[in-house]
Amino acid sequence: MNAARQFRHAARAAAQDAEIAGILRFNIATYDAAVALGRGRFLDWREARRRAEAIKRDAIAQLDRYLEEFERRIIARGAAVHWAPDAAAAREIILEIARRHNVRRVVKSKSMVSEEIHLREALEQAGMATLETDLGEYIVQLRNEPPYHIVTPAMHLRREHIAGLFHQKLGTPADETSPEALVRAARREMRQRFVAADLGITGANFLIADHGLVAITENEGNARLCASLPPVQVVLTGIEKLLPRLADLALFWPLLATAGTGQPITCYNSLLGGPRRGGEPDGPRELHIVLLDNGRSRVLADAAQRELLHCIRCGACLNACPVFQTIGGHAYATTYPGPIGAALTPLLRGPAYDHLAYATSLCGACAEACPVGIEIHHQLLRDRAQAAAARRRPWSERLEIRALAWAAAKPRRFERAGRLARRLLRLRPQAIDGTRLDPLRPWTRYRQAPEPPPQSFRAWWRQRNSPPAPNSMAAEPPS
Numbered sequence: 001m002n003a004a005r006q007f008r009h010a011a012r013a014a015a016q017d018a019e020i021a022g023i024l025r026f027n028i029a030t031y032d033a034a035v036a037l038g039r040g041r042f043l044d045w046r047e048a049r050r051r052a053e054a055i056k057r058d059a060i061a062q063l064d065r066y067l068e069e070f071e072r073r074i075i076a077r078g079a080a081v082h083w084a085p086d087a088a089a090a091r092e093i094i095l096e097i098a099r100r101h102n103v104r105r106v107v108k109s110k111s112m113v114s115e116e117i118h119l120r121e122a123l124e125q126a127g128m129a130t131l132e133t134d135l136g137e138y139i140v141q142l143r144n145e146p147p148y149h150i151v152t153p154a155m156h157l158r159r160e161h162i163a164g165l166f167h168q169k170l171g172t173p174a175d176e177t178s179p180e181a182l183v184r185a186a187r188r189e190m191r192q193r194f195v196a197a198d199l200g201i202t203g204a205n206f207l208i209a210d211h212g213l214v215a216i217t218e219n220e221g222n223a224r225l226c227a228s229l230p231p232v233q234v235v236l237t238g239i240e241k242l243l244p245r246l247a248d249l250a251l252f253w254p255l256l257a258t259a260g261t262g263q264p265i266t267c268y269n270s271l272l273g274g275p276r277r278g279g280e281p282d283g284p285r286e287l288h289i290v291l292l293d294n295g296r297s298r299v300l301a302d303a304a305q306r307e308l309l310h311c312i313r314c315g316a317c318l319n320a321c322p323v324f325q326t327i328g329g330h331a332y333a334t335t336y337p338g339p340i341g342a343a344l345t346p347l348l349r350g351p352a353y354d355h356l357a358y359a360t361s362l363c364g365a366c367a368e369a370c371p372v373g374i375e376i377h378h379q380l381l382r383d384r385a386q387a388a389a390a391r392r393r394p395w396s397e398r399l400e401i402r403a404l405a406w407a408a409a410k411p412r413r414f415e416r417a418g419r420l421a422r423r424l425l426r427l428r429p430q431a432i433d434g435t436r437l438d439p440l441r442p443w444t445r446y447r448q449a450p451e452p453p454p455q456s457f458r459a460w461w462r463q464r465n466s467p468p469a470p471n472s473m474a475a476e477p478p479s
């Protein structure tokens with residue numbers, strides 16, 4: 001089944017799942033309330049967005065210069081930097097580092113880029129036991145499914161689902177559903193794995209050009225452990241994560257926390273500047289930074305699409321999107337779901353994902369929610385135009401367009417065609433409304449077909465402006 005058809009099936013099934021709908025409604029309402037409060041903590045949220053947008057615009061416009069600056073500075077402190085043109089190259093670089101160190105056990109923190117390149121699967125295939133240490137990621141790993149949302153991977157689950165899963169996989173008591181006890185059980189499992197790990201893998205929220213630093217922001221402290229306990233650490237990140245200056249974090253850390261979860265600032269904020277130095281008690285002996293392109297340079301090369309690289313992966317556009325609210329995250333079958341995923345995936349993974357340009361109501365709620373002001377709905381509209389231009393239309397559609405063009409070429413002809421269409425519409429039996437026999441099915445499947453008006457607008461206008469016949473009533477406009 002191709003990706004478009006698969007998406008249609010999955011979206012239809014997800015939209016009919018009342019339980020998931022209830023969970024999403026509850027979680028998104030909780031999120032909305034927290035974000036409203038969080039935005040109120042800014043003196044001027046709109047001005048903060050404008051500044052963030054300007055900083056990202058500059059960072060992406062001069063990406064080559066900032067990347068080189070970042071690379072030079074972090075290498076000077078002993079880190080190794082690897083450039084990966086695509087997912088296969090990134091996997092190979094990381095596997096090679098792991099093999100060189102005889103790695104058997106890996107701990108990793110949450111990273112959507114690692115999902116993008118299917119890193120965990122590659123490590124496990126190479127015989128390295130790999131543990132997701134973010135609680136949400138750990139839960140979806142136990143369920144053997146991808147993250148549901150880019151910030152909250154287990155957003156589709158209730159506490160009872162997690163309790164059942166932990167009972168089955170970790171042996172917790174069947175009636176144990178308290179969040180504290182469930183977190184304790186997960187922590188117990190992870191603790192030994194942290195201590196025994198040979199390799200730690202993290203992502204990066206930002207790369208700081210002027211100091212050569214990796215900025216990581218998280219709520220559980222697990223990324224910090226992945227970056228400090230194992231002897232070797234890999235930071236896997238997309239090339240677009242650059243910020244020009246360390247001072248920019250004063251805006252971006254609270255902005256990301258507010259848009260992501262409504263928090264004033266995330267609980268743990270770390271800056272990594274290189275491997276352990278002499279006399280330091282902890283930290284990796286080797287630090288490798290893998291900078292992934294995987295289609296990002298193509299996006300960068302197109303001025304109309306470039307602003308998609310401003311994304312800081314806060315997830316706000318997903319929560320605001322009526323399509324995501326209806327079908328959830330798994331139906332997209334992409335690494336990045338929701339509006340940003342719909343815009344980015346066809347660019348990163350090719351035209352097989354062009355159908356995602358239609359997974360939007362074009363209402364603009366995503367752009368309104370975005371803390372860096374990306375006009376995602378405009379991007380999606382452009383994608384639709386491109387997808388439509390590239391698509392070979394079915395013969396019925398081509399015939400329809402020709403007939404319409406022929407009729408519209410002359411006003412009289414158009415009027416006559418309209419009269420005929422209204423007559424045919426009136427003859428259409430109501431009983432076939434929305435059924436397979438209905439020629440208007442694409443429309444009537446989801447909506448009611450309007451009653452055809454008794455006359456055309458032109459005829460109504462003529463009638464309205466002709467001198468009134470004695471005792472005639474005023475004509476009503478056609479509906």
Ligand code: SF4
Nearest residue numbers: 311312314315317370
């Ligand atoms: S597009 Fe904007 S709202 Fe969506 S994840 Fe990226 S930064 Fe957040």
